[in-house]
Amino acid sequence: MASSKEFKDFILEQLRELDDIACRYMMSEYVLYYKGIVFGGIYDDRLLIKRTQSNKRYGLSEVIPYKNSKPLYIVENLEDIDYLSQLVKDTYKDLK
Numbered sequence: 001m002a003s004s005k006e007f008k009d010f011i012l013e014q015l016r017e018l019d020d021i022a023c024r025y026m027m028s029e030y031v032l033y034y035k036g037i038v039f040g041g042i043y044d045d046r047l048l049i050k051r052t053q054s055n056k057r058y059g060l061s062e063v064i065p066y067k068n069s070k071p072l073y074i075v076e077n078l079e080d081i082d083y084l085s086q087l088v089k090d091t092y093k094d095l096k
Helices: 005-014 054-058 081-095
Strands: 021-026 029-034 037-043 046-049 061-063 072-075
Touching: 005 021, 005 037, 029 081, 037 072, 037 081, 046 081, 054 081
Parallel strands: none
Antiparallel strands: 021 029, 029 037, 037 046, 046 072, 061 072
16 A cells, blocks of 8 residues: 555644654665654555664654565654654664
């Protein structure tokens, strides 16, 4: 299943507090960047982020987005803009 443009637009709106968020459409899904670093993506209308030491404290569940991929965390609290912003910042600091 491909992700919808509407869900992508919703996620980008929720991340509006962060400067330098970018999104790239790739193979029916969306890859998300913060300050030029890939931190996650939108797969099957789900927000998934890379697993890092700093974001373990959020207690997120792991999922496999597609065959032969590494596990990612699924973000289910999509309504809290402050939560999402801090989650992306914590993930980014371990990836840069």
